[in-house]
Amino acid sequence: MNKILKNISVFSFLFIIQITAFAQVDKTMTICDDYLVAPFVSDGQEYRALLNGDELAEFNATFYGGSIYRVIACSGEAEGNLIFSIYDSERNLLFTNRDYQNSTYWDFKIKNTVNIIIEAELSKTENNSGFAFIQIGFKQ
Amino acid sequence: MRKINLLLSIVLLFGLVFFSSCGSDSNSSTDESQSIDNEVFDEIDTTSTQIYKFDNTLFSIPSPYEISILIKNLNIEYNPNIINPVSNSQTYTDTYKKSLNLGVYGADLAYLNMNKQIPEAAKYFASIKIMAEELQLSGSFDANTIKRVENNLSNEDSLLHILSIVYRNTDEYLKENNRQDIGVLVLAGGWVESTYFLAQVAQETQNKELITRLGEQKYPLENLIKILTPYYNVSDQYGALMESFIDLAYVYDGIEVEYTFEKPVTDATNKMTTINGSSKLKMNAEHINMISEKISKIRNGITD
16 A cells, blocks of 8 residues: 555656646746737747756857847746847857846847857746747747 | 556546646636647646657747748739649648648748738648648647638738747647657748748849848758758658758858858847848859759659
8 A cells, every 4th residue: 555655646746747847838938928929920939948057058040131030038937037148150249138137038130141049048046947938039 | 466556556647637637628728829838738648758858959940931021022023833732732641741841831821921812821721721630730720720810811910920820839739749850841841942932033033132041041051950960860751851951051051151240239228139240141143043953852852
């Protein structure tokens, strides 16, 4: 009987972790989606990475000249949990939301087509691990 | 006894999963995007420990819709001959072709939509719907989303927005369900079709902006190859597709890019940063001809 209880406890624990993770992911995506509204159109892809501690996620993208893009960065159940920085292909820093209270979104007006690198990391004041979500939208 | 213990545990666990799922359904939000997400998550095997596979370096491909918008904004006349005939959809019998052409038809639908070809757009969407069902993508092509698309066929702005969300949910659904091998094909199909549009229209019109944009596909192509690399050995078809992209990349290697960094300007009030860096492409007519020839060959290999 002890074994049954042990098995149930282990399964329940794993199950609760997964359900909690789903609920958190769902909430995070809703926060992100709130900023991907007209006139911005999603690029049709979903970018996510699981981060632990100081880990960085790197997203490589191309932004076309003459366009306006919106980058939305979310993690956890509140805004401002994810720090994102944008670099060009030569690793020159173009922007970081760290300078703007970890703003959840930022728009980018692109003069000439550039290959960019988006680096995302969890805010140190928040959780030690979690999913980093990045959404990219372009202005219609 | 050990077997009975295990069996009892599994039965209880499934009971727990079942009741919890019911609870999750009853809490469905009225928000459409959230309801789509819930459906996606409901279909995930919650006993799997490999749901969240990830790679901390991700590569993005620009939306094929951006090309259609550019072509439309340049007032270039609609050309019905550059899209893949909808009748071809019946000839795609295997998962590989269906997945690639789901991406192709997504790009075609955006092109039709931007050019207000409503009856044709409806036909293409009907085919996309069937192909998505056949690929078991009901999680992202649910009844509610289908209704929204059908109700907005004549509204180009709304349709583009809804379709982009549908394709993003498809991408998410495939990643969640460890079916990225299909997701990468949908992505590749969309890129090939939009680059094919660019090549066709650029050659026909000799428009400088389109020619430049065609040359700039050098970057997304590099990312696409990186996205496809882990799937090279999935089948001979995947291997051949990737080799055709690598062959195209060799042509793009001949195009030199001169990038100059310039300090960006940030307008904090409007949460906007202007990226001022400039890049010049050094390419000639031969590059354009070779790219057009190779992209046509790849595209026809997908659609024929």
